Each structure stands twice: as C-alpha cells, then as structure tokens.
Amino acid sequence: MRPFGCARKxxxxxQIAKLADVARRAGVGNATASRALxxxxxxxxxxxxxxxxxxxxxxxxxxxxxxxxKGGRSGMIGxxxxxxxxxxxxxxxxxxxxxxxxxSSLLVVSATHDCSDRTMDAVKELLHHRVDGLVLALSExxxxxxxxxxxxxxxxxxxxxxxxxxxxLPSVMIDNCSSAELATEHLVQHGYRRIISLQVNPELxxxxxxxxxxxxxxxxxxxxxxxxxxxxxxAAEDLLRNCGRTGRDFALLAANEVAAKYVVAAAKxxxxxMPEDFGMISFDDFDLADxxxxxxxxxxxxxxxxxxxxxxxxxxxxxxxxxxxxxxxxLETVLSAELVIRQSCGCKK
Amino acid sequence: MRPFGCARKxxxxxQIAKLADVARRAGVGNATASRALxxxxxxxxxxxxxxxxxxxxxxxxxxxxxxxxKGGRSGMIGxxxxxxxxxxxxxxxxxxxxxxxxxSSLLVVSATHDCSDRTMDAVKELLHHRVDGLVLALSExxxxxxxxxxxxxxxxxxxxxxxxxxxxLPSVMIDNCSSAELATEHLVQHGYRRIISLQVNPELxxxxxxxxxxxxxxxxxxxxxxxxxxxxxxAAEDLLRNCGRTGRDFALLAANEVAAKYVVAAAKxxxxxMPEDFGMISFDDFDLADxxxxxxxxxxxxxxxxxxxxxxxxxxxxxxxxxxxxxxxxLETVLSAELVIRQSCGCKK
DNA sequence: TTTACAAATGGAATCGTTTCCACAGAACAG
DNA sequence: CTGTTCTGTGGAAACGATTCCATTTGTAAA
Numbered sequence: 001m002r003p004f005g006c007a008r009k010x011x012x013x014x015q016i017a018k019l020a021d022v023a024r025r026a027g028v029g030n031a032t033a034s035r036a037l038x039x040x041x042x043x044x045x046x047x048x049x050x051x052x053x054x055x056x057x058x059x060x061x062x063x064x065x066x067x068x069x070k071g072g073r074s075g076m077i078g079x080x081x082x083x084x085x086x087x088x089x090x091x092x093x094x095x096x097x098x099x100x101x102x103x104s105s106l107l108v109v110s111a112t113h114d115c116s117d118r119t120m121d122a123v124k125e126l127l128h129h130r131v132d133g134l135v136l137a138l139s140e141x142x143x144x145x146x147x148x149x150x151x152x153x154x155x156x157x158x159x160x161x162x163x164x165x166x167x168x169l170p171s172v173m174i175d176n177c178s179s180a181e182l183a184t185e186h187l188v189q190h191g192y193r194r195i196i197s198l199q200v201n202p203e204l205x206x207x208x209x210x211x212x213x214x215x216x217x218x219x220x221x222x223x224x225x226x227x228x229x230x231x232x233x234x235a236a237e238d239l240l241r242n243c244g245r246t247g248r249d250f251a252l253l254a255a256n257e258v259a260a261k262y263v264v265a266a267a268k269x270x271x272x273x274m275p276e277d278f279g280m281i282s283f284d285d286f287d288l289a290d291x292x293x294x295x296x297x298x299x300x301x302x303x304x305x306x307x308x309x310x311x312x313x314x315x316x317x318x319x320x321x322x323x324x325x326x327x328x329x330x331l332e333t334v335l336s337a338e339l340v341i342r343q344s345c346g347c348k349k
Numbered sequence: 350m351r352p353f354g355c356a357r358k359x360x361x362x363x364q365i366a367k368l369a370d371v372a373r374r375a376g377v378g379n380a381t382a383s384r385a386l387x388x389x390x391x392x393x394x395x396x397x398x399x400x401x402x403x404x405x406x407x408x409x410x411x412x413x414x415x416x417x418x419k420g421g422r423s424g425m426i427g428x429x430x431x432x433x434x435x436x437x438x439x440x441x442x443x444x445x446x447x448x449x450x451x452x453s454s455l456l457v458v459s460a461t462h463d464c465s466d467r468t469m470d471a472v473k474e475l476l477h478h479r480v481d482g483l484v485l486a487l488s489e490x491x492x493x494x495x496x497x498x499x500x501x502x503x504x505x506x507x508x509x510x511x512x513x514x515x516x517x518l519p520s521v522m523i524d525n526c527s528s529a530e531l532a533t534e535h536l537v538q539h540g541y542r543r544i545i546s547l548q549v550n551p552e553l554x555x556x557x558x559x560x561x562x563x564x565x566x567x568x569x570x571x572x573x574x575x576x577x578x579x580x581x582x583x584a585a586e587d588l589l590r591n592c593g594r595t596g597r598d599f600a601l602l603a604a605n606e607v608a609a610k611y612v613v614a615a616a617k618x619x620x621x622x623m624p625e626d627f628g629m630i631s632f633d634d635f636d637l638a639d640x641x642x643x644x645x646x647x648x649x650x651x652x653x654x655x656x657x658x659x660x661x662x663x664x665x666x667x668x669x670x671x672x673x674x675x676x677x678x679x680l681e682t683v684l685s686a687e688l689v690i691r692q693s694c695g696c697k698k
Numbered sequence: 699t700t701t702a703c704a705a706a707t708g709g710a711a712t713c714g715t716t717t718c719c720a721c722a723g724a725a726c727a728g
Numbered sequence: 729c730t731g732t733t734c735t736g737t738g739g740a741a742a743c744g745a746t747t748c749c750a751t752t753t754g755t756a757a758a
Contacts, residue, residue, distance in 0.1 A: 016476075016477075018713095018714055018715085019714065019715065019716095020714080020715095023738095028737080028738080029737065029738035029739075030714095030715085030716095030738075030739085030740095031716080031717075031718095031737075031738055031739075031740090032736080032737055032738070034716060034717080035717090035736095035737095038715095038716080040716095040717095041717085041736095042735060042736060042737085043737085044735080044736060044737090047736080047737085062477075062714080062715070063418070063477070063713085063714050063715070064414075064477055064479065065414045065415075065417035065418040065423065065478075065479050065713085065714080065715090066414075066418050066713070066715040066716085066743090067714080067715055067716080068414035068715095068743095069412070069414040069713090069714080069715075069744065069745090070714085070715050070716050070717085070742075070743050071715095071716080071742090071743065072715080072716070074414065075478065076478065083443060084433070084439045084440070084442050084443040084446070085436070085439055085440055085443050087434070090433045090439045091433070091434055093433050093458070094432060094433035094434050094460060097433070097458060097459065097460055098460070101459070106459065106474065106475070106478055107457065107458060107459075108425070108455050108457050108458075109442070109446060109456060109457075109458055110446065110450070110455065110456075111443060111446055111447070113447075124410075125455065126455070127365075128365075128410045128411075128412070128413055129413045129414075129424065129425065129455055130412075130414050261636055261637055261640070264637060264640050265637065265639070265640035268640045287610055287635075288610055288613060288614065288637060288641070290614070291610070291613050291614035291617045292637070293642040367743095367744055367745085368744065368745060369744080369745095372708095377707075377708080378707065378708035379708075379709085379710095379744095379745085379746090380707075380708055380709080380710095380746080380747075380748095381707055381708070383747080384747090387745095387746080389746095389747095390747085391704095391705060391706060391707085392707085393705080393707090396706080411744085411745065412743085412744050412745065413745095414743085414744080414745090415713090415743070415744035415745040415746085416744085416746080417713095417745095418712095418713050418714065418715085418744080418745080419712075419713050419746050419747085420712090420713065420746080421745080421746070699758100700757105700758085701756105701757080701758070702755100702756085702757075702758090703754105703757090704753100704754085704755080704756095705752100705754080706751100706753080706754095707750100707751080707752075707753095708749105708750090708751080708752100709748105709749090709750085709751095710747100710749090711746100711747085711748080711749100712745100712746085712747085712748095713744105713746090714743105715742100715743090716743090717740100717741085717742080718739105718741080718742090719738105719739090719740090719741100720737100720738095720739085720740105721736105721737085721738090721739100722735105722737080722738105723734105723735090723736090723737100724733100724734085724735080724736100725732100725735095726731100726732085726733080726734095727731090727732080727733095728729105728730090728731085728732095
C-alpha cells in the first residue's frame, strides 16, 4: 500500500517539461524559446511556430515559482475574508475564483475569523507568497496604521464592502446607507413606529453604514432610532419577548442574514408571527427566505456581481502595467441593491 | 490619485528583507544563516542566536517562490471542490484553511462548478504552482484515466467525500450508505410506505452511496425502491402534486440540502404540510432547518470535523517525509453522522 | 608533537525563468 | 564597396533560497 504520492522529482508522470526541454526540441536557445512563449520580444514567425509546436508536444507549462522569483507574475491572487461560512463571502469567493480562472490565475484565500489582528498578517503572508494582486473583504474599520500600510501595498488591490477608499484603493459595494434608508421607509409606510436596527457585529463598516441609513430614515419620519445587538438566538428571544408583545407597531431592520435567522428562530420558539406580531426586513437574501413560514422581505445584494466586478477591476489593473484600474472611473464602484418584497414587512402576498 | 499600487520593487515598504540581508547583519555567510533559520544542519548556539535576532529585527520572511523553486516546500496546499456556494463545501474549505494556517501554509482553492473536465485540469494547475499537497473533494465517480493519474500524483493527497481509495489515496467521509439506511428505516417505522429517494445530482459518488443505503433499507422492509431526480423547485412541485396527494404514507429521503430546499419551497407553494401530507428526512443540516414551519429531520454530517481531519491527515503525511499518512490507519477514515430528529419525519415535538 | 576527527563556517552551484547584452547576418543608404 | 541600421538569436546574469563540498578551527587520541 502506497498511501501518499511518490517523490517530488517524477517529471515524466505529471509531464513537467521545462523551458530548456522545449528549447532543445525546437532547436533554439533558451532565450528565444522564452520570448516566443511569452510573446514579448522579437522572434521570427517560423521559429515561433516551431517553438509553440514543441511546447504543445511536451505539454509544457512554465514553472510559476521560477516566474514569480524572477519578478514576473506568480499567477495567483490573494483574497482576505472574515469567514467562508457566510453566503455572502462564499459567493464572493466563488465569483472571484471564476474570474481568476478566466485570467488563468489561481486564488489563495485566507480567513480572519473576525480576529482583526489577523487581517494585516494575512495580507503580509499573501505578499510573501508573491500574489499578483489582492481582493480584501475587510468589513472592519481601518485603523490609521492599517491605512498607512494599505497605502503602500506593493500590488494592485481592490476592496469588497470595505472602506478602502481612505487608503486610496478602489472598492466595490452596494450603497448600504441608502438601501437601509429605503428599507426603513418601507417599514414606516406600513405603520410600524417602534423600529429597531438589529445587528450581530455592530463594529463592522457595512453594518454601521446600514445603521446610518436607518437613522436617517427614522429621523425623517420623526421617530426615535434604537440600535440593538443580538449575539445569538437567545438574545433575539429576549428582544422579542420584551418588545414584540407590547403593541402592533414593532418592527426590525436586521443588518444581515445572521441576525435575521436568529430572529426567525426566536419567533418560532415564542410562537410569534410576522407580520402580525412584528415586522422585519433583513439584509441579504438567502436560499429559503421565500419559503419560510412568513416569506422574508429582504434587501438583496448582487453578491455574485460584486465579486465579479471587483475581480475584473483587479485584473484590469493587473494587466495595465502600472495599475490604472480606477482610471476613468470613480474609486468606489457602487452596485445597486434590490428590495425584494415578500411578506415579513407587512405587504400582502 | 494613485489608485493601485506602486512598483513591485519597493522592498523597504513592506519590509521584504532577504536571507542575504539577515546574513550580512549577523555577520555570517549565506549558508549559515539558512541553516540557522531552517533548523537543519550544524550552527553554534551563539551564532544561531545572532542570526535569529537579525532575522527578527529585519522582519525576515523567506521568499516562498525561491524555496519552492529550489525544491522545498511552497507553503501552499491546494483544494479542489465542486463549488463554494454550498454549506458543506464552504465549511470544509473553512476548516482546511484553518488547519493550513496552523501549519503555516496557505490554501489555494479551485472550483470545478460541476464540470468534471475541470477536475484534472485544476489538479494540474495546482501542481504547476507547486502546492505541497492536495485536498480533493470530488464527488464525481472517477474514470479509469483519472484513477491512473491520481495514482501518480507527485504530492500527498487526501480526499473528502471522494472515492479516492481506488487510486490508493486516503479519504475522509461519513458512512453515507449506512446513514441513509438508518434514516430510511426511521421513515419506515413511522409507517411511511411509499418512500422516494430524491436527488439533484444523481451521478455523484456520495449521492449514489446514499441511494444504496436507501435501497438496502427498502429491500429489508419489503418495499419498492424508487429514485427521483429534481433539478429545480418546479420539478419538486410536480413530484409532490403527483404523489403527495394520494395517501398518507408518502415520504422523501432527500440526498442533500439542495433537494430538501426545493421540496420545502414546493410544499409551501402547494400548501402541503409535513409530516401530515408527506414525511421527509434530508441529508445535511442547515441554518434554519430547525426554524422552518416544520422543523426538518436531517442526517447531520460533522462538516467542520471532516475538513479538519482531512487536512490534519494531509499535514501528517506532509511532515513525515515520504508521506506516511495512512500508516497505521485505514485508508478510509469514516466519521459518524448523526440523525437529528425534529418533526418532518413524523416524530412529535 | 603529529595525526585524526569533529564542529562550524562560507563559497558556489543549483532550481527554471526572464532579460540584458552582444553578436551575426541581412538590408539598405551613401 | 563600406558603413549603418535592423532583425533574430543565444550566452549568461539575475531572482532568493538550499545544499553540497571544501575549508578552517578546535580538540582528542596516538
């Protein structure tokens, strides 16, 4: 039984030919072969064909480590996210990976698991591995030290849902503030008066933006703004017990899918119903949001698009030598979110 | 406005010192510095300390590309999965990444998006990037050609939920067959007689294993086995319309979370209720499975554990030179799944 | 004191690319 | 016919780490 592989050296088996092999087979020098394959520099048409043919026959693939070492592209981009187990980030990673593949790059992911010390460490580690570019989905606020570091990042970088603009880096996101304002207004129109802004990680940038939009709407409506943090289902139950029973004008704006799920579970436990006992609109659409006991009204972000746009922005910058990604465009790309109206907000089916 | 980064060369800014810098600062030769830092070879205690100090002061990190090129570790492992947007795989990736981090490695992910041609291409590409090891979550059946290739993989490799045993590679999974059998028996005990095995991707290895277990249970119970494929919600609606209305003894064994979600949505549409109109047990626990109108009975896989165990197995093999991962253990590591009984199976609350 | 051996060290080759530079030959203007 | 320019080409020097091997030094055995 040979459980694992064999030695690293077997070039035959996984067909690892090197440039020199190609050059020899084509009867040319190393340098010429390199030029022909990379497409830069002068090579006569005839020679180029011979070299490409040899490369094809040997199934040649350049050694990325060597390329990276020499200072060229490593063929990898890095991505930092809080965690994978969150539809939003998982979808972003999926989209970025797809775009990376199109640009014949690989994606290296690192998750911080909400430990914000990890963020810059992750970035540094990715850089030591010579990634060609970075996608940062840092929802945390940046410390001055981080801004300073990010400003001097040696590779093209784009942010997703991240306040990277401060560091002069392009980023892609929805207009969290306006979307929250819109959603809140919708709740107000349904007659809800005691509306609470609900969050799990109140310290995050996007979450605070959403809260800001909520506040704006509440102020316009002449209603008091209240912020509440639920770290788990039990906390959601407490909240519903305290507020939900005391009148018909209670509603929640859940800042993300996690908060909404806590509330749904708590409501089930307490046998409370939406929209009768309380109303709710949540950020982030999820799989069964429309097949719940009360289909959930949500602010749906174009998750796939966000990752895709960010990655494309990155590669555009990557391919135009000195990183002219944002040239001719704003630093911040704002995609529009959609209010998907179902029933938890009070709208009839 | 300087949208993207600066030139690649700035070593000052992101503190990229090289070995030679460390050596110079410590007043020793290149070779000695390397030995001291990597811990192999003879270096006097005093010199070692001086070198480590210099490295710390310069914030030295080895250039992974150079290390990889020289033939050592690249400090990266690769992972191939069908897609990210699936809790099961997302959790696996999360777990593997965490273990990789512990072993100071980075994780490179590639998704095939169910295009099985992509599988071996992804593996090859990862190998060209000189990953130190591979985690393959290929739920597809292996073609003979793939088995042949996998047998000669030049790096340690473990499988997740994948039939890699045929290629002599260790893999980690739950006992899909027995779990399905158990779940089916449970439905039978509740009096369901017309039980259908429901799947989205019937060609996948794990799914077929589950179907096999279902068949075994049905046969034991003297009941006819039926397989049904639902590719979307509409298909689930058709199924429920045809079978669910005709009696009280109808139940479904959903082979995964996706199938279950289609059914739940379809049932809502048709205003059918579990467990009265039909019963269901599904593979894969998900966030709101217990907060649905009818809390779902599920076979819960230890998702996090699977990834963790697989990754640990990989690194054990990686660290013991010639890949003795499976030494002293079976090739296949089977973790136990848990039947989480809620209400969709007919059990009272 | 000489010989032998071990410990500690640095020089230089190596990994596979890219790229600078020098050189050969062709084309062309003077 | 002689320079000059241009096109193609290959040799060789990087890139940054590891590692073989030779060298120096210190110490113990003969």
